[in-house]
Amino acid sequence: MLPKTYLATAVLALATSVHAQCGSGTPDATVDGEEGAYTASVGGSEVYAGDDYYAAITSALEGISSGQRLSVIASGSIGEGVIGIDSGKIFEGCGTIDVGYAEGHGAIESLNTEGVQIPYLTMTGAPYFGLRFYGVTGLVLGQITMNLSGGLGIRFERDEAANSDVSMDVITVTGASSHAVETWNIDGLTVNQVIAKDVGECGLLLQTTTNAQVGTVDGDNVAAGTGYATFRMANQNGRLADGSYTTNVFVENVVSRGGGRGVFCVSESGGVEIGNVDLADNENNAILIENCYGVSILGGTVNGGGEVRISARDEFENTRDISITLEVNSNTVNENPCADNITWDITGDATLTVC
Template sequence: MTRPYLIAAVLALASTVHAQCGSGTPDATVDGEEGAYTATVGSEEVYSGDDYLAAITAGLEGISSGQRLSVIASGAIGTGTISVGSGITFEGCGTIDAGFNEGGRGAIESLDTDGAQIPYLTMTGNPYFGMRFYGTSGLSLGQITMNLSGGLGIRFERDEAANTDVSMDVITVTGAGSHAVETWNIDGLTINSVVATDVGECGLLLQSTTNAQVGSVEGENVAAGTGYATFRMANANGRLADGSYETNVYVDSVVSRGGGRGVFCVSESGGVEIGSVDLSDNENNAILIENCYGVSILGGTVNGGGEVRISARDEFENTSDISITLEVNSNTVNESPCADNMTWDITGDATLSVC
C-alpha cells in the first residue's frame, strides 16, 4: 500500500486548491435567512418559504447525478434528514443545526449510493447521528466541522450493506456525547485527519474496516471516565478476508491529551502500523492492546497517565505479533499475560513489568 503520509499530503493539497464552498456556478442553491428561504435550480425558483429543510429537499430533488447543491443559508432542520443521492455534491456552506432524531436517523445521510460528495459542512445541535452512511462506494467527505451539544458525529452502520473506497479530508468534532467518527464495514478508507475535543467516547473508532490509511488522530478530553480512546480499533478491525492480519491499516500519528485511553486495540483487531504517538495524562491506559494481532507502534512518547498495557482475555486467541518502540516517562509498562512474539524497545524512566 502507499505510505499514509503521502496520502495525507495529497489530501491536504486537494483541500487547499479546492474551490471555496458555493463558488463558481452551482447547479442549485439554497439562500436566505431564518423565516425566508429560497431554493433555486438553474434559473428556476423551486421553493420559497420559512422551512429550511423543505428548501434543501427541493434543491436536492431538482438536481441529478453529477450536479451540485450549495446551501448558502444557515438554519435548523429540526429532527429531519437530508438525503444525498448517488453522484450528488452537497455543500453545507452555512451552518446546519440538527435536532435529535429518536428513530436513529442521521441529520445527513447517504445510503446505498455511489459517488456522493460532501466537500463542506458545518453542523451544530444534538443529532442522533450527525452523518449516517451505509452501502456507499466512492463516498467523499471533505472539510467537516461539527460543534455539537451531544449525539454522535459520523456513523457507518454495522448491520447494513458494506462500503468501499471512502475518503475524508479534515473532520473536526467538538462536544459529541458519543464518538466523533465511528466506522463499520469499510474496505478502502482514507482519512487526512480527525480532531476531537470534549467528545464523550472515541475520537476515531474503526471496526471491521480494512485497507485504511489515516494521517493524524488528535484528541483532547476524549472519552473521559470511560474505557474508550482517542483512537480505538475493535471487532476484527484490520482482519483481512482470508483471516490474516497482514498490515493494512496505517496511521501516521495519534495525539491524546487527558480524557480516557490514548490508543486501544481490542477484540481480534490488528494489522496496524502507527507511525508515532504523543500521549499525555490519559486517566485510563495510555495504550491498551488486548487480544490483537500484528500491531506495530514505531515511535513516540507517553508521559504520565495510565499504564502502557499488553493484555488478553480468555475468549479470544492470545495477543501476538506486537512491536512497541516508545519513550515512556512517569508511567509503567505492563505485559500480562505474556503475549506471543512480543518485541519491546522502551526508553525513558518507566517502570517495566514485561515478559
C-alpha cells in the same frame, strides 16, 4: 515503514473533488436567505420560497441530478428532518445547519449510493447521528465541522451493506456525547485528520475496516471516565478476508491529551502500523493492546497518565506479533499475560514489568 506518499496522494485526490471554496463558481442549485425567508433555486429557477429551511434544502436537492452540486449558503435549522443524498450528488453546507434528534437516523445520510460528495459542512445541535452511511462507494467527505451538544458525529452502520473507497479530509467534532467518527465495514478508507474535543467516547473508532490510511487522530478530553480512546480499533478491525493480519491499516500520528485511553486495540483487531504517538495525562491506559494481532508502534512519547499495557482475555486467542518502540516517562509498562512474539524497545524512566 509507512508509505511516504500515501497521505499526499490522498489529499490530492480529495482536492480534485472538493471545491476551492464553499459555494464558489456557479452551483447547479442554491439555498439562500435567512430565518423566516429562504429561497431555493435550481438552474437559476426558483423551486421554493418560504420560512421552512428543511423544505428549501430538500426541494433544491431533489431538483439536481447526479454530478450536480447544491450549495446551501443560508444558515438555519432542519429540526428533526433527515436530509438524504442520492448517488452522484454534491452537497455543500456553507452556512451552519442546526439539527435535531431523529432516532436511528442521521440528520444527513446517504444509503446504498455511489459517488456522493460532501465537500463542506458545518453542523450544530444534538443529533442521533450527525452523518450516517451504509452501502456507499466512492464517498468523499471534505471539511466537516460539527459543534455538537450531544449525539454521535459520523456513523457507518454495522448491520447494513458494506462500504468501499471512502475518503475524509479534515473532520472536526466537539461536544459529541458518543463517538466523533465510528466506522463499520469499510474496505478502502483514507482519512487526513480527525480532531475531537470534549467528546464522550472515541475520537476515531475503526471496526471491520481494512486497507485504511489515516493521517492524524487528535483528541483533547476524549472518552473521559470511560474505557474508550482517542483512537480505538475493535471487532476484527484490520482482519483481512483470508483471516490474516498482514499490515493494511496505516496511521501516521495519534495525539491524545487527558480523557480516557489514548490508543486501544481490542477484540481480534490488528494489522496496524502507527508511526508516532504523543500521549499525555490519559486517565485510563495510555495504550492498551488486548487480544490483537500484528500491531506496530514505531515511535513517540507517553507522558504520565495510565499505564502502557499488553493484555488478553480468555475468549480470544492470545495477543501476538506486537512491536512497540516508545519513550515512556512517569508511567509504567505492563505485559500481563505474556504475549506471543512481542518486541519492546522502551526508553525513558518508566517502570517495566514485561515478559
